[in-house]
Amino acid sequence: MASVSTLPPDESQVGAALRRAGAQFAFVHGSRTAGQTARIDSDLDVGAWWAGTPPQPWEVDLPDGVDLVVLNSAPLWLAGRIALHGRLLFDDNPPARVRWQSDTRRIWLDERPYLLQRQKEWREAVLSHG
Known part of the structure; x- marks a missing residue:
């Protein structure tokens, strides 16, 4: 029976694996970013x-314990959450990263109020129908 490691994946190994797969930049997001537990x-x-x-996320050879999101899709x-709150893991193409990050932040911040309003309306409709 294989043992399960309780140690988090080594970020330098993750970055190296992503670079081998052709990634230009990457962010850490979620519970391992600043202010999260x-x-x-x-x-x-x-x-x-x-x-x-x-590639598809499952096509990238990464260490166990890594959950990959392909930012292109x-x-x-x-x-938007990654662009706003992610911690840069590596950046081999700063112009592309800045362009992606600024465009994604702008679009997300523009669209977020409308999405939140639609969620509120949906919840109210569900609650009103029992």
């Missing part, structure tokens, strides 16, 4: 971006 056995949430056609609600 991660358990010792929490996975490492990473968002990475590719200049060309990106991430839903806006997730990409």
